[in-house]
Amino acid sequence: MMAKPRRRDGAAQLVEKSQLSTLVRLLFVPQTISKSLLNRLLLNLCENSKTRGELLSYLVCVLYDGNNDLASVDNSFALLSSGKSGKTPQTKSARSNSSAGVTDNVPNFIAQRCLEALTYIVSCNEQSMTYFLTESESLVGLKRIPISKKGKTKEKVPNNWNKYPILVLMSLLDRPVFIDNISLMEQLMDLLSTMCRPFPILVKKYQEKVENKQNDPERRMPKPPTIPDYYLKLVVHVLTNGECSSKTFQYTLNAISHLSALDGAQQTIVNELVEDAKQSGTQILKDLESLLEVLDTAMLGTEISSTVLGPFSAATSFQAKLLRVLKTLDYMFSRKTSSTAADSSVDKTAAESVQSNNEKRLLQIYETLDFLPLWETLGKCLSVIREKEELINVATVLLPLIESFMVVSKCTAEKGQNNYDKVATTPAIEQQLSLTTTSPETFFFVFTEKHKKVLNIMVRNNPTLMSGSFALLVRNPKMLEFDNKRNYFSQQLHKRVTPRENYAMLQLNVRRQYVFEDSYHQLQGRTGEEIKNGKLAVRFYDEEGLDAGGVTREWFSVLARQMFDPNYALFITSAADKLTYQPNRDSAVNPDHLSFFKFVGRVIGKAIYDGRLLDAYFTRSFYKHILGRTVDYRDVEALDPEYYKSLVWMLENDITDIIDLTFSLETDFFGNKETVDLRPDGRNIPVTEANKHEYVALVTEQKLTTAIKDQINAFVQGFHDVIPAPLIQIFNEQELELLISGLPDIDIDDWKNNTEYQGYTSSSPPIQWFWRAVRSFDQEERAKLLQFATGTSKVPLEGFSQLQGSSGVQKFQIHKDFGGENRLPSAHTW
DSSP states (O other): OOOOOSOOOSSSOSSOHHHHHHHHHGGGSTTSSOHHHHHHHHHHHTTSHHHHHHHHHHHHHHHHHTOOSHHHHHHHHHHHHHOOTTOSHHHHHHHHHHHHHHHHOOOHHHHHHHHHHHHHHHHHOHHHHHHHHSOOSTTTTOOOOOOOTTOOOOSOOOTTTTSSHHHHHHGGGGOHHHHTOHHHHHHHHHHHHHHHTTHHHHHHHHHHHHHTGGGOTTSOOOOOOOOOHHHHHHHHGGGTSSOOOHHHHHHHHHHHHHHTTSTTHHHHHHHHHHHHHHHHHHHHHHHHHHHHHHHHHOOTTOOOOHHHHHHHHSTTSHHHHHHHHHHHHHHHHHSOOOOSOTTOHHHHHHHHHHHHHHHHHHHHHHHHHOOHHHHHHHHHHHHHHHHOGGGHHHHHHTHHHHHHHHHHHHHHHTTOHHHHHHHHTSSOHHHHHHOTTOOHHHHHHHHHHHTHHHHHHHHHHOGGGGGTGGGGGGGSGGGSOHHHHHHHHHHHHTOOSSOGGGSOOEEEEEOGGGHHHHHHHHHTTSOHHHHHHSOEEEEETTOOOOOSSHHHHHHHHHHHHHTTOGGGTOEEEOTTTSSSEEEOTTGGGSTTHHHHHHHHHHHHHHHHHTTOOOSOOBOHHHHHHHHTOOOOGGGHHHHOHHHHHHHHHHHHSOOTTTOOOBSEEEEEETTEEEEEESSTTGGGSBOOTTTHHHHHHHHHHHHHTGGGHHHHHHHHHHHHHHSOHHHHTTSOHHHHHHHHHOOOOOOHHHHHHTEEEESOOTTSHHHHHHHHHHHHSOHHHHHHHHHHHHSOSOOOTTOGGGOEETTEEOOEEEEOOOSOTTOOOOOOOO
């Protein structure tokens, strides 16, 4: 951009009006002069206050009149220069013709050039912005052109509407030429968004001056511009008038946000948004009911006609309008309030209070909208689609409406997890969804749980959905299937502020037999960020080879084996299967054990980050510790199957006068026995029928957590150096195993040939059904079945014939349950 002149002359006029109009006229003559050069010339002319006012008035007048040729432009100049609006027959004719041109012609070029020039000048010259936000007499000659038939606003235009130039520009928002032209509307809203940007600062400064008025009575206190409700509503209707492009939506969102700072403006805007949402919702409900009738009666293999889907397909559809309106409401009330003094606890408390009040207001607005019938009808449509998979394209057509549901559910989903856990314990999810008494906090969870099949298909077909409104689904992670979780996890994990190229290479030179120790010493001085973002380059001593990925893959493999080496005493195998590992409570025999655990946590985190799979399988309780979840007595089974059975017996039977226990445990550390109280003075508190549940909980906590808490904390610290805790928590413990170790290659024939039956034979119909179902499963479903039955997805290298139980090799077993036909399958890892 050309440098601005240092000298500003606010008194002398640089060019005559006729000369200025000639320069402006060049904007509308194609291919005569460089556009950028002319824009810079006009910008430099704006350094003079008188010339600036006349130039901007010319551009606004031409834009407002809707001129479509140079003759009309000249008439607008003549009208503005004469200052005698409407008194010249030629001018009247020009005004009449130009007004007609607004509807009969599309003056793309002239309007486009005016907007380009105004946007350029306003963005580069602060005084030009002031022109639009202060009262001016330069445009008083403009006459109000009748509102278009497409305009929603029927209110009377306020008097003196043309005293603020910004209002003149806002009055264009109901013109068909802008409503019907995506490009022009983008330009106009970009300009208005820029002009509205100073409002919050102007309001704040004015309020400060008012508060200090007594101290400085002579000080001038200019008020922020007054924007009548009529024009605020015009801005809101950009969201619902015609097609609103993504850029126009963003500009409108910004403009509304800035306008909301003006006194009383926010309430007017909210009221109009609510009214638009109600109108759209009412129409969508009617269209959905018609669609539901067609879906219910659709024959297998038939396609839904475009006529039926028409109301949902276009960018101007009511569901698209509703989504824009709801996103705007969400943006207005859900943005995090920023504090200039981040370290001030008072400011933080105030910001939190404002945020809380905003959330309450937003929830009240959603209650006013009363969209429950809309979501229930949407759910009925998705239920039909779930039963008729060939209709999945209909769900895609309904995507904006599903996104609208996500937007409305955002506030309640953040608070409703606990309530949903209670709901989820009851079986009547289908029934609960249809009840109007379903609480807003649980409705999101019940809805997404019921329609998880359709929602997962949509996410799988379009993974980018999880970067938008569908990201809310991670609030109910158990409804997301593993592949969709993994894709979302990878997207979020690899979002970088700093390019990976800015991090140093992680060059490792290791001896194959001492990979663990060599790697530990060479990575010990690195930060978590360096390990996460640095690219590994591994070299084995005395082995030639260029690491193009294969050597690093082998390094991970060798390292995974050595970290479980008994000589390091870090991990012990599970007593139940001999395949999974648990931190060794006696690892302190190695003085560096906690540092080693932190290193192992970083290595596993690095493997996940780089997409490497490790032959590393842990007990279910340890996966829970990584995820920050609590363990329960059932997790004891992997550590000590016999002790687990005794706990189960204790819980299921009356122990009065049978068991002689206290709230304590005896531990053994290399021959040194010690009594550990499970609660204060626990060794003197007997376990009774009344307190046995507390005892089981405390003894579980002691065995699975407290006894190895230092090891767990060190591992988790290293793991979280690479993998953020909130992100990994979308997985459950079974899925975390698959994330670390990958999906196993399960041979169904080998599995079947090494299975024993009790109460059945291999030819029993339920057994035939079982294996038929297993063969129909994909690899993920087979892995989860194996996890359910054995506690891990790992298959021994020798195959299913070498499955381990607590007493040694033990084949897979299927027992007949004589407890009743309605009982669900259960499993024991031992």
